[in-house]
Amino acid sequence: MAVESSFFADSGDDDLLESRNHVFWEAMLDNIRRDGFVRPPQRVLDIGCHRGGLLARIAELWGAQDLWGIEPIGAARARAQLRLATLAGSVRMLSPEQWKLVPDRAMDLIVCHEVLFVVQDLDAMAANIARTLAPGGRAYVVSGCHAENPTWLTWRATFERDNKQVYTHEPLAFMKAAGVHGLVPAVRPLRESGWATYDPTDGVFGYPSVGALLDHQFRHKLLFRLTQT
Ligand SMILES: C[S@@+](CC[C@H](N)C(=O)[O-])C[C@H]1O[C@@H](n2cnc3c(N)ncnc32)[C@H](O)[C@@H]1O
Known part of the structure:
Protein backbone atom coordinates (compact mmCIF):
# COMPACT_ATOMS: atom_id res chain seq x y z
CA MET A 1 0.00 0.00 0.00
CA ALA A 2 1.29 3.50 -0.87
CA VAL A 3 2.44 5.54 2.12
CA GLU A 4 0.29 8.69 2.32
CA SER A 5 2.08 11.98 2.94
CA SER A 6 -1.08 14.11 2.84
CA PHE A 7 -4.76 13.60 3.60
CA PHE A 8 -6.14 15.35 0.53
CA ALA A 9 -5.19 14.52 -3.06
CA ASP A 10 -3.82 18.09 -3.30
CA SER A 11 -1.42 18.58 -0.39
CA GLY A 12 -2.18 22.32 -0.59
CA ASP A 13 -5.54 21.45 1.00
CA ASP A 14 -3.65 19.91 3.94
CA ASP A 15 -1.77 23.21 4.33
CA LEU A 16 -5.09 25.08 4.49
CA LEU A 17 -6.84 22.61 6.81
CA GLU A 18 -6.05 24.41 10.07
CA SER A 19 -7.19 27.83 8.92
CA ARG A 20 -10.34 26.31 7.43
CA ASN A 21 -11.12 24.37 10.60
CA HIS A 22 -10.23 27.11 13.07
CA VAL A 23 -13.81 28.32 13.53
CA PHE A 24 -15.01 24.74 14.17
CA TRP A 25 -12.20 23.96 16.62
CA GLU A 26 -13.06 27.12 18.56
CA ALA A 27 -16.75 26.17 18.62
CA MET A 28 -15.82 22.75 20.01
CA LEU A 29 -13.53 24.31 22.63
CA ASP A 30 -16.27 26.79 23.63
CA ASN A 31 -18.62 23.88 24.27
CA ILE A 32 -15.98 22.03 26.30
CA ARG A 33 -15.37 25.18 28.32
CA ARG A 34 -19.11 25.65 28.93
CA ASP A 35 -19.46 22.07 30.18
CA GLY A 36 -16.67 22.85 32.66
CA PHE A 37 -14.31 20.52 34.48
CA VAL A 38 -13.30 19.83 38.05
CA ARG A 39 -9.69 20.64 37.05
CA PRO A 40 -8.27 21.56 33.62
CA PRO A 41 -7.58 18.47 31.50
CA GLN A 42 -4.01 17.23 31.95
CA ARG A 43 -4.05 14.22 29.65
CA VAL A 44 -5.55 14.92 26.24
CA LEU A 45 -5.90 12.71 23.16
CA ASP A 46 -6.80 13.93 19.66
CA ILE A 47 -8.06 11.21 17.30
CA GLY A 48 -7.04 12.15 13.74
CA CYS A 49 -4.76 14.94 14.99
CA HIS A 50 -3.19 15.66 11.56
CA ARG A 51 -0.30 18.13 12.26
CA GLY A 52 -1.25 18.76 15.90
CA GLY A 53 -2.93 22.17 15.58
CA LEU A 54 -5.89 21.38 17.83
CA LEU A 55 -3.64 19.83 20.49
CA ALA A 56 -1.42 22.93 20.37
CA ARG A 57 -4.46 25.14 20.94
CA ILE A 58 -5.60 22.96 23.88
CA ALA A 59 -2.13 23.08 25.43
CA GLU A 60 -2.15 26.86 25.06
CA LEU A 61 -5.60 27.14 26.67
CA TRP A 62 -5.36 24.63 29.51
CA GLY A 63 -1.66 23.78 29.86
CA ALA A 64 -2.14 20.04 29.38
CA GLN A 65 0.82 17.93 30.53
CA ASP A 66 0.46 14.82 28.35
CA LEU A 67 -0.59 15.17 24.74
CA TRP A 68 -1.51 12.10 22.70
CA GLY A 69 -2.43 11.91 19.03
CA ILE A 70 -3.70 9.14 16.77
CA GLU A 71 -2.84 9.84 13.13
CA PRO A 72 -2.11 7.46 10.22
CA ILE A 73 -0.01 9.92 8.14
CA GLY A 74 3.60 9.60 9.30
CA ALA A 75 4.64 13.02 7.97
CA ALA A 76 1.76 14.68 9.87
CA ARG A 77 2.69 12.80 13.08
CA ALA A 78 6.30 13.96 12.75
CA ARG A 79 5.24 17.60 12.31
CA ALA A 80 2.89 17.35 15.30
CA GLN A 81 5.62 15.81 17.46
CA LEU A 82 8.04 18.66 16.68
CA ARG A 83 5.49 21.39 17.05
CA LEU A 84 4.14 20.13 20.39
CA ALA A 85 7.49 19.18 21.96
CA THR A 86 7.89 22.42 23.91
CA LEU A 87 4.20 22.77 24.81
CA ALA A 88 3.77 19.78 27.13
CA GLY A 89 5.68 17.46 29.45
CA SER A 90 5.17 14.51 27.13
CA VAL A 91 3.93 14.08 23.56
CA ARG A 92 3.05 10.71 22.02
CA MET A 93 2.00 10.47 18.39
CA LEU A 94 0.69 7.05 17.35
CA SER A 95 -0.72 5.41 14.25
CA PRO A 96 -4.23 3.87 14.48
CA GLU A 97 -2.56 0.42 14.73
CA GLN A 98 -0.99 1.61 18.00
CA TRP A 99 -4.19 2.42 19.90
CA LYS A 100 -3.24 -0.29 22.41
CA LEU A 101 -0.31 1.88 23.57
CA VAL A 102 -2.77 4.45 24.93
CA PRO A 103 -3.20 3.55 28.62
CA ASP A 104 -6.52 2.40 30.08
CA ARG A 105 -8.77 4.95 31.83
CA ALA A 106 -6.15 7.69 31.50
CA MET A 107 -7.45 10.54 29.32
CA ASP A 108 -9.24 13.50 30.92
CA LEU A 109 -10.29 14.75 27.50
CA ILE A 110 -10.52 13.17 24.06
CA VAL A 111 -11.21 15.32 21.00
CA CYS A 112 -11.85 14.30 17.41
CA HIS A 113 -12.74 16.66 14.59
CA GLU A 114 -14.04 15.36 11.23
CA VAL A 115 -12.55 11.90 11.30
CA LEU A 116 -15.57 9.55 11.54
CA PHE A 117 -16.03 9.55 7.75
CA VAL A 118 -12.63 7.87 7.29
CA VAL A 119 -13.16 5.32 10.06
CA GLN A 120 -14.83 2.09 8.98
CA ASP A 121 -15.40 0.48 12.37
CA LEU A 122 -17.37 2.77 14.69
CA ASP A 123 -17.65 0.02 17.28
CA ALA A 124 -13.84 -0.27 17.55
CA MET A 125 -13.57 3.52 17.77
CA ALA A 126 -16.14 3.68 20.60
CA ALA A 127 -14.40 0.76 22.35
CA ASN A 128 -11.07 2.60 22.22
CA ILE A 129 -12.62 5.79 23.58
CA ALA A 130 -14.38 3.87 26.37
CA ARG A 131 -11.18 2.02 27.32
CA THR A 132 -8.92 5.08 27.42
CA LEU A 133 -11.18 7.77 28.98
CA ALA A 134 -10.58 8.36 32.69
CA PRO A 135 -13.57 8.07 35.06
CA GLY A 136 -15.59 11.27 34.62
CA GLY A 137 -13.63 12.10 31.45
CA ARG A 138 -15.36 13.20 28.26
CA ALA A 139 -14.83 12.75 24.54
CA TYR A 140 -15.98 15.44 22.11
CA VAL A 141 -16.37 14.23 18.54
CA VAL A 142 -17.37 16.52 15.66
CA SER A 143 -18.86 15.15 12.48
CA GLY A 144 -20.56 16.95 9.59
CA CYS A 145 -19.77 14.26 7.04
CA HIS A 146 -22.54 11.77 7.75
CA ALA A 147 -25.65 10.20 6.26
CA GLU A 148 -28.08 12.90 7.44
CA ASN A 149 -26.19 15.74 5.68
CA PRO A 150 -27.12 16.13 1.97
CA THR A 151 -23.97 18.22 1.32
CA TRP A 152 -21.77 15.32 2.44
CA LEU A 153 -23.18 13.22 -0.38
CA THR A 154 -21.69 15.66 -2.93
CA TRP A 155 -18.36 15.92 -1.09
CA ARG A 156 -18.20 12.13 -0.82
CA ALA A 157 -18.15 11.90 -4.63
CA THR A 158 -15.04 14.14 -4.69
CA PHE A 159 -13.18 11.81 -2.32
CA GLU A 160 -14.31 8.78 -4.29
CA ARG A 161 -13.02 10.31 -7.54
CA ASP A 162 -9.63 10.62 -5.80
CA ASN A 163 -9.84 6.94 -4.71
CA LYS A 164 -10.03 7.95 -1.07
CA GLN A 165 -11.93 5.39 1.02
CA VAL A 166 -14.71 7.15 2.95
CA TYR A 167 -17.73 5.93 4.94
CA THR A 168 -21.21 7.39 5.30
CA HIS A 169 -22.25 6.64 8.87
CA GLY A 182 -20.92 2.09 28.51
CA LEU A 183 -20.42 5.74 27.55
CA VAL A 184 -23.23 8.27 27.98
CA PRO A 185 -23.84 9.76 24.50
CA ALA A 186 -25.19 13.28 23.91
CA VAL A 187 -25.39 15.42 20.77
CA ARG A 188 -25.97 19.03 19.70
CA PRO A 189 -25.25 21.22 16.68
CA LEU A 190 -21.61 22.30 16.86
CA ARG A 191 -22.47 25.95 16.13
CA GLU A 192 -25.71 27.81 16.69
CA SER A 193 -24.79 31.31 15.56
CA GLY A 194 -22.07 33.41 13.99
CA TRP A 195 -20.86 34.07 10.46
CA ALA A 196 -20.36 31.34 7.89
CA THR A 197 -17.35 32.63 5.98
CA TYR A 198 -17.29 31.18 2.47
CA ASP A 199 -15.72 32.15 -0.85
CA PRO A 200 -17.29 30.08 -3.68
CA THR A 201 -14.10 30.47 -5.74
CA ASP A 202 -12.00 28.80 -3.05
CA GLY A 203 -11.47 25.03 -2.97
CA VAL A 204 -13.29 21.93 -4.18
CA PHE A 205 -15.51 21.29 -1.15
CA GLY A 206 -18.13 23.87 -2.11
CA TYR A 207 -21.81 24.33 -1.29
CA PRO A 208 -24.64 24.29 -3.88
CA SER A 209 -26.53 27.13 -2.13
CA VAL A 210 -26.43 29.47 0.86
CA GLY A 211 -29.16 27.32 2.43
CA ALA A 212 -26.90 24.27 2.17
CA LEU A 213 -23.97 26.25 3.60
CA LEU A 214 -25.99 27.39 6.63
CA ASP A 215 -27.55 23.94 7.09
CA HIS A 216 -24.11 22.36 7.06
CA GLN A 217 -22.47 24.76 9.50
CA PHE A 218 -25.36 25.34 11.92
CA ARG A 219 -27.44 22.18 11.72
CA HIS A 220 -25.70 19.14 10.29
CA LYS A 221 -22.23 19.63 11.73
CA LEU A 222 -22.77 17.72 14.97
CA LEU A 223 -20.89 17.71 18.24
CA PHE A 224 -21.15 14.42 20.12
CA ARG A 225 -20.22 14.26 23.80
CA LEU A 226 -19.42 10.86 25.26
CA THR A 227 -19.09 10.77 29.02
CA GLN A 228 -17.31 8.08 30.99
CA THR A 229 -19.19 7.07 34.10
C1 LIG B 1 -10.46 15.71 7.60
S1 LIG B 1 -8.95 15.39 8.40
C2 LIG B 1 -9.21 16.26 9.95
C3 LIG B 1 -7.92 16.56 10.64
C4 LIG B 1 -8.03 17.33 11.96
N1 LIG B 1 -8.79 16.55 12.94
C5 LIG B 1 -8.61 18.70 11.79
O1 LIG B 1 -9.63 19.01 12.44
O2 LIG B 1 -8.05 19.50 11.02
C6 LIG B 1 -9.06 13.69 8.92
C7 LIG B 1 -7.82 13.22 9.65
O3 LIG B 1 -8.06 11.89 10.17
C8 LIG B 1 -6.93 11.09 9.90
N2 LIG B 1 -7.34 9.65 9.90
C9 LIG B 1 -7.64 8.86 8.85
N3 LIG B 1 -7.96 7.62 9.26
C10 LIG B 1 -7.86 7.63 10.63
C11 LIG B 1 -8.04 6.66 11.64
N4 LIG B 1 -8.41 5.40 11.35
N5 LIG B 1 -7.83 7.00 12.93
C12 LIG B 1 -7.47 8.26 13.24
N6 LIG B 1 -7.27 9.24 12.31
C13 LIG B 1 -7.46 8.93 11.03
C14 LIG B 1 -6.44 11.63 8.55
O4 LIG B 1 -5.13 11.23 8.22
C15 LIG B 1 -6.60 13.11 8.76
O5 LIG B 1 -5.47 13.68 9.40
Missing part, protein backbone atom coordinates in the same frame (compact mmCIF):
# COMPACT_ATOMS: atom_id res chain seq x y z
CA GLU A 170 -25.61 7.33 10.47
CA PRO A 171 -25.10 9.67 13.48
CA LEU A 172 -27.31 7.40 15.57
CA ALA A 173 -25.02 4.45 14.76
CA PHE A 174 -22.14 6.29 16.45
CA MET A 175 -24.25 7.11 19.50
CA LYS A 176 -25.36 3.50 19.69
CA ALA A 177 -21.76 2.25 19.50
CA ALA A 178 -20.85 4.60 22.37
CA GLY A 179 -23.82 3.44 24.45
CA VAL A 180 -22.93 -0.23 23.88
CA HIS A 181 -19.49 0.47 25.39
